[in-house]
Amino acid sequence: DAGVIQSPRHEVTEMGQEVTLRCKPISGHNSLFWYRQTMMRGLELLIYFNNNVPIDDSGMPEDRFSAKMPNASFSTLKIQPSEPRDSAVYFCASILGQGSYNEQFFGPGTRLTVL
Amino acid sequence: SQKIEQNSEALNIQEGKTATLTCNYTNYSPAYLQWYRQDPGRGPVFLLLIRENEKEKRKERLKVTFDTTLKQSLFHITASQPADSATYLCALEQGSGTYKYIFGTGTRLKVLA
Numbered sequence: 651d652a653g654v655i656q657s658p659r660h661e662v663t664e665m666g667q668e669v670t671l672r673c674k675p676i677s678g679h680n681s682l683f684w685y686r687q688t689m690m691r692g693l694e695l696l697i698y699f700n701n702n703v704p705i706d707d708s709g710m711p712e713d714r715f716s717a718k719m720p721n722a723s724f725s726t727l728k729i730q731p732s733e734p735r736d737s738a739v740y741f742c743a744s745i746l747g748q749g750s751y752n753e754q755f756f757g758p759g760t761r762l763t764v765l
Numbered sequence: 766s767q768k769i770e771q772n773s774e775a776l777n778i779q780e781g782k783t784a785t786l787t788c789n790y791t792n793y794s795p796a797y798l799q800w801y802r803q804d805p806g807r808g809p810v811f812l813l814l815i816r817e818n819e820k821e822k823r824k825e826r827l828k829v830t831f832d833t834t835l836k837q838s839l840f841h842i843t844a845s846q847p848a849d850s851a852t853y854l855c856a857l858e859q860g861s862g863t864y865k866y867i868f869g870t871g872t873r874l875k876v877l878a
């Protein structure tokens with residue numbers, strides 16, 4: 651199994667530009683999470699999907715952030731327009747099943763730098 | 766507000782010793798608690814899960830305790846090795862059945878050869 655796949659691994663952009671991060675969960679997993687990690691705030695949950703449906707987006711910081719999951723094997727996190735404070739590592743994670751007792755499988759992350 | 770605290774200072778220990786990491790929380794009553802390992806430039810990797818009605822959980826050289834009265838979890842690595850050097854994150858279920866976990870900021874462990 652290839653694990654959770656994220657692309658790109660690194661993204662450098664200028665303030666005001668649109669950024670799209672991509673995630674392919676593990677095949678068969680039915681819940682997907684987007685996190686943001688910074689030194690100051692640690693790992694923060696932005697949004698999670700169950701069976702491709704957004705269940706909770708209360709962690710999405712602003713309307714500039716949006717996420718979609720058009721099918722079970724693909725999700726995107728978009729930032730438009732991007733700002734320097736959005737610089738962070740963004741992780742995608744997936745789980746098999748629906749219980750809180752399920753381990754999360756994380757992707758390698760996308761390091762975003764907004765200049 | 767809900768808060769999770771892990772020692773932000775790095776923990777240095779000698780190879781072969783037991784490393785003990787602490788996770789304290791307030792304003793929570795999580796049913797589940799997880800521990801993850803994170804290496805530089807990589808995503809967190811799941812290690813152990815413990816339920817609120819379990820006092821202790823073991824896996825090979827790892828041991829986790831969960832004290833819901835003290836609102837604390839301890840994570841132990843026995844016979845530590847340099848390969849155990851990493852950042853360790855605790856994560857608490859935010860609410861029953863929500864699948865949402867709140868992560869601590871992690872403690873960096875360095876095992877000295």
